[in-house]
Amino acid sequence: MPPRVVVAAPSSGSGKTTIATGLLGAFAARGTRPAPFKIGPDYVDPGYHALAAGRPGRNLDPVLVGAERLPGLVVHGAAGADLAVVEGVMGLFDGRLVRTSPSRDTAPHAQGAGPDDDGSTAHVARVLDAPVVLVVDARGQHRSIAALLHGFAHFDPRVRPAGVVLNRVGTERHADALRAACAEVGMPVLGVVPRRAELAVPSRHLGLVTAAEHGDAARAAVDAMTTLVAEHVDLDAVEALARRAPATPTTAWDPAHEVGEGRPPWAEVRGPTPVVAVAGGPAFTFGYPEHAELLAAAGCEVAVVDPLRDEALPAGTAGLVLPGGFPEEHLEGLAANEPLRAAVRRFAEDGGPVHAECGGLLYLGRSLDGAAMCGVLDADAAMGPRLHLGYRGATATVDSPVAAAGEAVTGHEFHRTVTTPRAGTTPAWRWSAGGEPVTEGFVAGNVHASYLHTHPAGRPAAIRRFARAAAR
Structure with a gap:
């Protein structure tokens, strides 16, 4: 593995994203x-990372892809890089909080995790055997920081907090007191960062505004x-x-290799290379780079379509991927692009394979907060009263372009919108929550639409299946 460092914190809101992006x-x-x-x-954070680094930001999620895949x-x-900078999630030892699968055996087990830190920053740091830089919000404390650092340094001997960045420091006197406290416990100080209110990035109901939507302001924030x-x-010192x-x-x-040693999965099908259109642009930013890479490896030609701008699907489209994003923030533009909405509707009606997740699900419905959408699904969506958040161990209810009936998957929900109905006549998934059965999503013809986000690197067979459906 390359030289690498993990940027972590005692808790969310400590400034990990600012320090990692700045690094x-x-x-x-x-x-x-x-x-x-x-x-x-x-x-969201990978979008800012990509602006800073000049290359795609990627996710490392042992819950969704399996810990064994992370080093690779x-x-x-x-x-082609000189080192890897890995930004953590939540607090250093905070793992997934919600387990809704009826059995832990229905989801990939996060190898090497403790009883409560599956998917945590500490878990990934152990898997990668990487040193940890701890970012601490120093507001309102000085010598007490020594106790905090001592605890984090000794809580798990397999995790190596190798230095601290003191963030949001007030005065030079405050900085001196903090340095003295760090010296008491032998923790190297890698940086002392003052408070800077101008670094605040606009947020909304699901977190920060994405870099793609924030435009020049995102570039300015990254530069700052x-x-x-x-x-x-x-x-x-950090590079060392x-x-x-x-x-x-x-x-x-x-x-x-993941999709089968490069052999096109439709070897039995003769015809042109299938074109898979993937929605992008400001409204559909929730995707993984590995998705396009796997589709290309499976022999597909990947073409990006922006539903806010493009009035037609790419020529020869044989498959359509609608990832997540914030369509609810772009209702006027999406509704105004009636030619593309009609093209998507015709494609689905003609039996074209469609894979939609979260924001893509909303786009396929009849309406979203009263604005007309594609009308592929007999469902309407609107903002709801609460956040739906957590990992789900789900089972496919029926064969579809991305799953076989009975297939167990691990996915992640993250949305405030709700659809009416929540599931179609043929749901996409079922799982258990609090002992109660849940059905969610829609399978209609060759359309698979759901709130559940999955990571393609954890499900390469789904890419092969979708590529074969596109070829046919």
Whole structure:
């Protein structure tokens, strides 16, 4: 594996994203090529990482893809880079909080995790054998930080907090007191970052506004984070920590191998290379780079379509992927593009395979908050009163372009909208929540639509299945 470092924190809101994004930008600015990664199913932070690093931000989620795949995914994602910067999720030892599968055996087991830290930053740091930089919000404390750092350093001997970045520090006197406290417990101080209100990035009901939507303001925010970290964090010390990580020989994750040694899965089908249209643009930003890579490895031609701009599907479209995003924030533009909505509706009615997740599900319904959508599904959607959030161990109810009936998968829900009805006559998935059965999503013809996000690297067979459906 490449040189690598994990950026973690005692809790959410400590400034991990600011420091990780700033490190990526500062390393890139001085010619040290960084590869960005984010732990967990977060789609927003990788967009800012990509702006800073100049290469795709990728996710590392042991719950969705299996811990055994993570080292290979890092090697793959860091190809051509000098080091990997991995931003953590929540607090260092905080794992998945919600388990709704009837049995842990229905979902991939996160190898090497403790009883309550499946998918945590600590879990991934152990799997990658990577040193940890702890970002601590220092507001309102000075010597007490020594006790906090001592606890995090000794809680799990398999995790190595190797230094601290003191964030949101008030005055130089405050900084001196914090440095003295860190020295008491032998924790190297890698940076002292002052409070900067101008770094705030606009947020909404599901978190930060995505980089793709924020445009020039996102670039300005990334530039500000880069400058802040370059001025106040010891980049040489952080790079030295990354290079102390063991250079363990690891085979890179290979999309061609995952879908079958590069052999097109429709060898029995003669015809042109199938074109798979993938929705993109500001309204559909929740996707993984590995999805397009697996589709291409399976022999498909991937073409991006922006439902806010493009009035037709790409020529020769044989499959359609509608990822998540924030269509609820772009209702006027989506509704106004009636030609594309009609094209999507005709494609589905003609039996074209469609895979839609979360935002894609909303786009396929009749309406979203009263605005006309594609009308492929007999469902209406609107903002709801609460957040639906957590990992789900689900089972496919019926054969579809992305799953076989009875197939068990692990996915993630993250939405505030609700559909009426919640599930179609033929639901996409079923699972158990609090001992009660749940059905969710829609399968209609060759359309599979659901709120459940899955990671293609954890389900390469689903890509083969979809590619074969597109070829047919």
